[in-house]
Amino acid sequence: MRFVPRLALFLAIPALLFAAPWWLLVYTATSGPLLWIGSAIFLLGYACLPVTMLLGHGRTQSDAAAVVGDALLGIGWVLFTWSVLGALARAVLIVAGVSDPLRSRVVAITVLVIAAALIGWGAVEARRVPRIRNVTVPIAGLGAGFDGLRLVVITDTHYGPLNRLRWSERMVAAVNAQDPEIVCHAGDLADGSVARRRAQVDPLGKVEAALGRFYITGNHEYYGDAPGWIEHMAGLGWQPLHNEHRVLERGGDRLVIAGIDDPTGVALPGHGPDLPAALSGAAGLPVVLLAHQPKQIADSVKAGVALQISGHTHGGQIWPFHYLVRLDQPVVAGLSRHGSTHLYTSRGTGFWGPPLRVFAPSEITVLTLRA
Known part of the structure; x- marks a missing residue:
């Protein structure tokens, strides 16, 4: 009986996603x-979504089912969003005195055209090499030796059911073209085990950075094999920061690059965020901290971290999902200031689930640190 509420929710969400667009696009606008x-x-879509999501993301871990389920989820969300807006437009036309069948058909066709255009555009945006975003960040206490340091951030690559090996190679080339001194991956590297996803991840071994490549775990590593991914990234030449830090020195100045686990890691013995351990021995030095979720900023402020780098939000990925993300996270995207601590939240470099990005473009971020 304890699974009944979860099962009801699992079936209710697809019903809601498909019922609203069915009513607007089919029931009110067609006949015969x-x-x-x-x-x-629409009934077929409703039946397929929970089945393919269960087969794709449950114990079976079928990549083919995951691809179908993720696509249906994304299409359903876009249709649902614009059908709700279409229903509002339909109400306005009713008040304006526009009669049926013209009213319903005009609204239905308009919503269908907009949704189709956004789904097509969103698919292209999700699969393209991310745009380069340049951001300058002032760092209190940063020595002259590190003034102007170029730190490139990638995060939320989510290598998964869709084989994105070619995309991975092109993304790495784009990173190297920025001539980075440091490259950081802020978590959610892949969905699945090392054995299943390593081919897509391995191009990251060709990332070039004179002062180091650093990696932390996100929540999705803990849904799979976090220890395996930590070991694999180390084998590719990256330095995993498992509640620890490294001190970089240049021109007599020092800078700390630290990293903490994602909060979901507490379910795994020896994992989970431990900021005091990560910063042990780094007192008095400027700290750049990798923390997957923006809401970890509260602890960073208390610890006097100069800059926290996060991902996790995907910028909402598919509009208007960012409004829901904002309920859980203090920031959805961009540079923000929290007391004396700066937080940079990346929209992510890849995508999770639905292969769509609508009004939330992916990014490769070049952070230029200034004293």
């Missing part, structure tokens, strides 16, 4: 054979 054909299509 079109009504039956449209209803059958």
Whole structure:
């Protein structure tokens, strides 16, 4: 019986996603054979979504099912969003005195065209090499030896069911073209085991950075094999920061690069964020901290961290999901200041689940540190 509420929710969400667009696009705007054909299509989508999500992301871990389920989820979300907006527009037309069937058909066609355009555009945005975003960050106490340091951030690559080996190679080339001195991966490297995803991840071994390449775990590593990914990234020449730090020296000045685990790591013995351990021995030095989730900023402020680098939010990934993300995180994207601590939240370099990005472009971030 304890699984009944979860099962009900698991079935209710797809029902809501497909019911709203069915009502607007099919029920109010069609009749005869079109009504039956449209209803059958939406009923098939509703039936397939929970099944493919369960097969793709449950114990079976079927990549083919995950691809279908993720695509249906993304398409359903876009159709649902714009159908809700379409229903509001339909209400306005009712007040304006526009009668049916013209009213319903105009709204349905408009919503369908907008949704189709956004799904096509979002698919291109998700699969493209991320744009380069340049941001200058002032760092209190930064010595002259590190003034102007170029730190490149990638995060949330989410290598998964869709084979993105070629994308991975092109992304690495784009990173190296920025001539970085430091490269950081802020977590959510891949979805799945090392054995299944290593081919997509291995191009990261060709990232070039004179002062080091640093990696932390995100929440998705802990849904799979976090220790395995930590070991694999170390084998590729990256330095995993498992509640620890490194001190960089140049021109007589020192800078700390630290990293902490994602909060979901507490379920695994020996894991989970431990900021005091990560900063032990770093007192008095400027600290750049990798912490996957922006909401970890509260502890960073208390510890006097100069800059926290995070990901996790994907910038919402598919508009208007960022409003829901904001309920859980203090920042969705960009540079923000919290007391004396700066926080940079990346929109992410890849995507999770639905292969779409709508009004939330991916990014490769070049942070230039200034004294």
